[in-house]
């Protein structure tokens with residue numbers, strides 16, 4: 001790592017040319033730093049004359065959103081480039097293509113998703129994506145089921161568990177999702193109106209904290225499948241035709257429910273955001289109906305496709321026993337509802353929050369949305385055994401709005 005230096009908009013263009021010789025000398029290059037996540041530098045480099053572009057993503061040796069006091073292993077980029085290649089093959093290209101990973105610079109050069117937007121941004125602009133639920137459920141079923149013990153031989157799978165061990169980034173999730181939001185910790189932050197509300201509803205609710213402890217232990221010890229590990233709407237690029245998943249740096253062998261639950265939670269928070277932000281009733285109604293449909297489909301298509309693919313790919317003898325696939329899926333779905341709740345809580349009171357809730361301009365509506373989000377989240381966690389279908393999610397949302 002001695003050759004590592006932090007790239008900037010000036011140095012990155014030469015860097016890409018040296019590595020890939022991708023742009024022609026007659027080009028007119030425009031470069032922007034576009035990273036708005038918590039961890040990395042991300043550059044968009046485009047040749048305006050020849051219409052060619054790439055993305056460069058460089059891991060920083062610290063958490064970008066927190067500054068240099070929170071160090072982080074920069075080799076995470078290597079793991080990310082490996083998993084992107086695996087996911088590309090498993091899903092027929094539902095992730096960007098990686099052109100090059102550079103070990104010295106902890107940096108990846110990859111396909112630019114030019115005509116796509118980050119889904120969170122698109123949803124906040126009140127845009128719907130007709131193919132999203134179909135494609136994201138393909139992504140989840142293929143990446144999760146096809147990397148599990150159901151399909152992969154036991155020795156090979158244990159090797160993969162070892163290869164994708166990711167203790168530093170798992171620790172972030174263990175702390176930021178499953179621990180800190182349910183107690184008093186320095187990294188939590190919340191608006192004044194939430195302080196007593198969070199204490200009463202989260203920290204003082206021992207029954208809730210016990211359920212969260214169970215989910216945390218599932219996250220830490222259930223090496224079920226190769227997860228994306230951070231599948232929120234900021235990790236997804238979309239347009240009217242296509243969906244592409246990015247940023248799998250939190251990858252590890254963990255419970256399938258973690259990916260599905262993170263996704264559902266972020267759609268629900270956009271629903272609450274839409275109710276509070278979008279004043280035009282027609283636009284609001286259209287977006288909310290689409291979100292309901294997307295939430296229902298994400299759960300139900302996931303379940304349907306999971307059970308349909310299982311008999312085609314199952315290798316493990318005992319996993320062929322009639323009834324086992326349904327039992328296994330039910331366990332994933334129950335924990336999905338639990339993860340949904342944990343993700344909703346942490347995005348409201350924890351270190352890493354979401355624009356969907358924080359950017360509601362009206363104070364009264366923002367307070368209502370955040371409190372509703374917390375109460376709904378508690379319901380998901382405590383009642384997860386009863387929440388296994390798309391309709392169950394819609395019923396819970398309707399109960400709280």
Ligand code: SR1
Nearest residue numbers: 038063172173176230352
């Ligand atoms: C310190 S990292 C905070 C959050 O950003 C990432 O996107 C993950 O969601 C993580 O929990």
Ligand code: MG
Nearest residue numbers: 037230235247
């Ligand atoms: Mg990310």
